[in-house]
Amino acid sequence: MDKVYRHSGVFFRSILESRIKMVKERMLTVRRFCKTDSEQASAVLCKAFKSFMGNRFDTIMTAYYSAENLLKQVSSLKDNFGESAIFVAEENEKVVGVVKASATSGGLGSFDYVGVDPDSSARGIGSLLMSAAETFWIEKKQRKIITCVSAHNKKAIIYYLKHDFIPEGYCRDHFREGVDEIMLCRFLKPKLEGA
Numbered sequence: 001m002d003k004v005y006r007h008s009g010v011f012f013r014s015i016l017e018s019r020i021k022m023v024k025e026r027m028l029t030v031r032r033f034c035k036t037d038s039e040q041a042s043a044v045l046c047k048a049f050k051s052f053m054g055n056r057f058d059t060i061m062t063a064y065y066s067a068e069n070l071l072k073q074v075s076s077l078k079d080n081f082g083e084s085a086i087f088v089a090e091e092n093e094k095v096v097g098v099v100k101a102s103a104t105s106g107g108l109g110s111f112d113y114v115g116v117d118p119d120s121s122a123r124g125i126g127s128l129l130m131s132a133a134e135t136f137w138i139e140k141k142q143r144k145i146i147t148c149v150s151a152h153n154k155k156a157i158i159y160y161l162k163h164d165f166i167p168e169g170y171c172r173d174h175f176r177e178g179v180d181e182i183m184l185c186r187f188l189k190p191k192l193e194g195a
């Protein structure tokens with residue numbers, strides 16, 4: 001019996017060690033944005049949005065996702081009626097994804113933007129960032145979350161549907177001429193007692 005325990009201990013330790021090795025090798029973490037992330041986060045967002053906007057990625061978008069504007073955003077994340085949070089996914093000390101989520105005192109939150117470095121796409125990073133946003137909304141007791149997605153951005157439409165967003169409207173030539181937006185929403189399910 002003693003031998004069995006000793007062997008199972010070795011077995012479980014080796015599983016644990018290989019898991020730790022996997023995490024260390026991957027070194028993928030999601031954490032709050034800090035000011036020193038601004039340049040890398042801006043580069044990731046610009047690359048991600050260019051990947052589906054092409055030459056429609058204009059000077060307004062360049063300015064919105066600039067390092068300077070990200071720093072401005074973090075300096076005003078909270079007021080009397082709401083709060084926003086920016087999270088980054090970091091791999092091997094490099095920012096590979098960024099998300100901004102907001103919450104309001106009335107319970108209507110928003111998923112403001114998300115961008116994953118196209119070289120790291122389809123590896124679960126967007127889903128990890130969505131989880132960070134979900135935790136934030138739940139903490140802030142949000143009831144409904146809104147966002148929108150460009151109608152030609154198929155990858156993101158699938159991403160949102162996978163994460164329980166549903167279409168709520170369609171707006172033609174919305175932020176700019178020639179690009180329609182699909183309005184999406186998601187109702188957060190209240191956690192059942194003891195679940």
Ligand SMILES: CC(C)(COP(=O)(O)OP(=O)(O)OC[C@H]1O[C@@H](n2cnc3c(N)ncnc32)[C@H](O)[C@@H]1OP(=O)(O)O)[C@@H](O)C(=O)NCCC(=O)NCCS
Nearest residue numbers: 048113114115116121122123124125126127156158159162
């Ligand atoms: C949309 C985006 C955030 C997804 O990030 P990601 O890290 O690639 O996503 P994940 O690997 O977590 O995949 C989540 C789901 O997205 C969908 N998805 C991701 N890549 C996809 C692809 N190449 N084709 C189709 N669906 C895809 C799938 O449903 C996937 O779930 P699955 O792996 O179980 O099939 C990323 O592609 C991106 O930054 N796009 C450019 C910016 C953008 O469009 N932002 C959203 C508009 S604000």
